[in-house]
Amino acid sequence: MSRIGKAPIAIPAGVTVTVNGNTVTVKGPKGELSQEINPNIHVEVKDGHVEVTRPDDERQNRAMHGLYRALIHNMVVGVSEGYKKEMELVGVGYRATATGQVLELALGFSHAIFIKMPKEIKVEAKSERNKNPLIILESADKQLLGQVCAKIRSLRKPEPYKGKGIKFVGEIIRRKSGKSANAK
Numbered sequence: 001m002s003r004i005g006k007a008p009i010a011i012p013a014g015v016t017v018t019v020n021g022n023t024v025t026v027k028g029p030k031g032e033l034s035q036e037i038n039p040n041i042h043v044e045v046k047d048g049h050v051e052v053t054r055p056d057d058e059r060q061n062r063a064m065h066g067l068y069r070a071l072i073h074n075m076v077v078g079v080s081e082g083y084k085k086e087m088e089l090v091g092v093g094y095r096a097t098a099t100g101q102v103l104e105l106a107l108g109f110s111h112a113i114f115i116k117m118p119k120e121i122k123v124e125a126k127s128e129r130n131k132n133p134l135i136i137l138e139s140a141d142k143q144l145l146g147q148v149c150a151k152i153r154s155l156r157k158p159e160p161y162k163g164k165g166i167k168f169v170g171e172i173i174r175r176k177s178g179k180s181a182n183a184k
Contacts, residue, residue, distance in 0.1 A: 004065075004069055004070060005052055005054070005065035005066040005068075008049040008050065008051050009049055009050040009051075009052075009069065009072055009073045009076055010048065010049050011048055011049060011050065011076060014080065015027065015028040015029075015076060015079055015080050016028075017045050017050055017072075017076070019043050019044070019045060022036055022037050022038070022039055023035070023036055023037065024037055024043055024072055024075070026075040026076055026078075026079050027079060028078075028080045028140075029079070029080065030079045030080065030081070030082045030140040031078075031079055031120070031140040032079065033078060033140060035068075035071050035072065035075060037068055038068070040055055040060075040061055040064065041053070041054055041061070041064050041065060041068050042054070042055075043068070043072065050072055050076070052065060052068055052069040052072065053065075074143075078139070078140035078142055079140050082138055082139065083138070083139055083140070083141075083142050083145050084136065084137070084138045085136075085137045085138075085145055085149050085168065086134055086135070086136050086137075086168065086169040087134070087136075087137070087152060087153065087166055087167065087168055087169065088133070088134055088135075088166070088167055088168070088169050089105075089107070089132055089133045089134075089135070089166055090158065090163055090164050090165060090166075090167060091107070091108065091156075091164040091165065093108060094106060094107055094108065094132075094133060094156075094164075094166075095127065096125040096127070096133045096134075096135050098123045098124055098125040098135075101116060101117045101118075101119065101123065102115070102116055103115045103117060103123050103125065103135065103152070105152075105155065107155060107156045107166075108156070115151070115152065117137075117148065120139050120140065120141050120144055121137055121138070121144065121145060121148055122137070122138045122139065123135065123136070123137055124136040124137075124138075134169070135152065135166075149168070152166060153165075153166050153167070153168075158173045160173065160174060160175055160176040161175070161176055161178060163175060
């Protein structure tokens with residue numbers, strides 16, 4: 001049996017979970033999220049926790065059991081605490097400015113890049129003297145947040161020689177030695 005799927009999901013105070021047919025809706029202080037569930041997987045809300053069960057040990061059902069439990073857990077955590085990602089711009093002249101829901105990036109191209117953020121994501125840009133500019137993204141939806149971060153990162157991925165590019169705070173870039181280090 002799925003180890004992840006077996007674990008019940010505790011519902012914190014201020015969060016409500018409702019199951020309506022194949023849709024699970026989670027409401028909390030940070031927002032409201034809903035997820036379509038496969039009809040084979042059964043979701044029940046019992047005295048302060050959510051239980052996800054499957055009908056049999058068929059391979060497909062085993063796979064979906066843990067998946068939907070993880071998705072519902074991410075929704076519960078998202079509406080109660082929220083998710084936050086910090087990205088760092090490493091490179092000379094790289095800048096970020098946030099105006100409302102629009103993020104402006106100067107990444108060494110001839111023109112600035114403007115990205116309109118979804119309304120579910122709160123964006124903030126910080127620039128301190130002698131430090132790399134930071135982009136701070138916050139949302140209740142973990143999947144959407146990760147997707148937006150991946151899109152921003154894809155504009156200028158960190159390169160292995162100087163480490164320039166957009167990276168997550170705390171991410172370690174594997175560095176390569178340059179051409180001169182290989183010469184004998």
